[in-house]
Amino acid sequence: MTKMNRRLLAAVLTVVSLIWLIPSWLLVVNAFTLSSEYSGTPSWWPTSFSLFDNVRTAFENANVGQGMLNSLLYSVVGAGAAVLIAALASFAVTIMPLKRPTLWFWVIYIGTILPLQAFLSPLFTGYAAASLFDTQYGMLLVYVALTIPFAFFVVRGHMSGLPNEVREAASLDGASWVRMFFQVHLPLSTSALMAAFVFQFTWIWNDLLFGLTLSSSSNIRPVMATLADLTGNYSTYGPPVALAGALVASLPTIIVFFSFQRFFARGLNPTA
């Protein structure tokens, strides 16, 4: 690359980065603006340091705090359970002498192909009939089921790539399979398990559709649904509170995302 080209590229990239940072900048600056002083138009520079007041309003009056606790429960327990269940199934289709492993692969994998809307409304009806609507069990159950297929896809891909010596199984009974799974294959799949967990944690945390449709009360609703209500309630609390809530609600995924980035990349690489 010539020097000229290199400079041009650097200039273009600088401009692109700056444009990209504008919404993030506005988000932070206006989340710091005192709610009662909000003029109706966005400010470009911080005028006060009221972030914590805004966060407190969002937490106490708009249920963002409760929503975050709910989401934390669903994301950690739901993604954890889904990854474990997916690992069991992956072990069965890649290591155990199972009939028709490809058929079973598709039976589980179909869950990533169907659009969520294809089963949303019967799920809603079924939840109402089974008294699972607006319960923590119900939310956990649906999140586990929804995140199994992709976790299975990631972990299975990893397990089928394990060296042959590890994959060869001796004559085993049921109890030995369990021991082999927990002592050999699970530890060997840590990176894939972590990647699957991070993805599914993030997915559950960010889900809006199921939070909106399968829950209604504030001590069950996940935080994204709460935030959606807050956006609709602009008039009640004002943009600074909504932005402060959005900022805090993004922290867990930002932290998880950047601290687990290396697991991410490895677990998803289709060419590795």
Add this chain to the structure above:
Amino acid sequence: MTLTQPPVPQEAVVAEGGHSPTPVVPAPRGRRPHLAGAAFLAPAVVLVALLIALPFVFTIYRSFFDDNGFTRSWVGLDNYVAMFTDPAFGQSVLNTLFWVVGTLVLPVGLGLAIAVGTWKLRLGGLARFAVILPYAISGSATAVVWTFMLSTDGGLDTLLRLLGLDPLVSQWLLQWPLNTVMMIIATTWQATGACVILFLVGLQSIPPSTLEAAQLDGASGWRLFWAVTFPQLRPMTIVVVGISIVGSLKVFDQVLLLTNGGPGTASETLALTMYRETFTLSRYGAGAAVAVFLTVVVVAASWAYLRRQLRPASN
């Protein structure tokens, strides 16, 4: 874009590169090996069958009924006929097409450009950080930010006035097709980071010797990109394009939060139409018909695209 719904089975992609997974070694049989296998498989299969597959089958069934949640009567194909003759449905299909094309050009194209452009650059990491940061911001939070950006006298309008571009000040979310275009841009802001990450992963798996050899042969800049880098990125490009197409066909959150499909039903996508029919109007049968249509489109698109792209590289 969500990364949790990839349309590509790993074996399909891997097979092309030649690293086909080693075949399962038949293990000597222990006591009732199949029973043990069933026990390992059962939790996943039962949950997926009960909470995903069974409700889906019921959606198909319900699409042939006039169903208001309390009473249900058989109407045959009436829901489908009504759907295809509804002008709002045509608008919804058109908007969904906008999304498919828009998210292919913007997040995927920009993601590729930024990944390749910053890959070998000092301080390139800074540019990547700026682009990847919004990807880590949650979906609803993105909508909050962009409602704020695009509302009348919001962030974008103030910025334009600041720059003296008053004539450009618009009601961004109140006119079609401007609102759909702006929502695609908002999504681009959030989703490009994911594409950058995936393309970077792809770039890192290109053997350095391949690039060095090409450079020794005098390839650089555009030629290097088209002749070497881009073809080497093919498996990852297939994955990214596939995720993007499938994701944009199902787009829901951003539209619900930014315009709620409005004004009227002008910016509705298929997922929104299904949601409105089902949950706002309680027309479960009509909603189910839209859901079935959406499913057929998603499955057909994944299949058509993958069938073409994953053909063995014999050319």
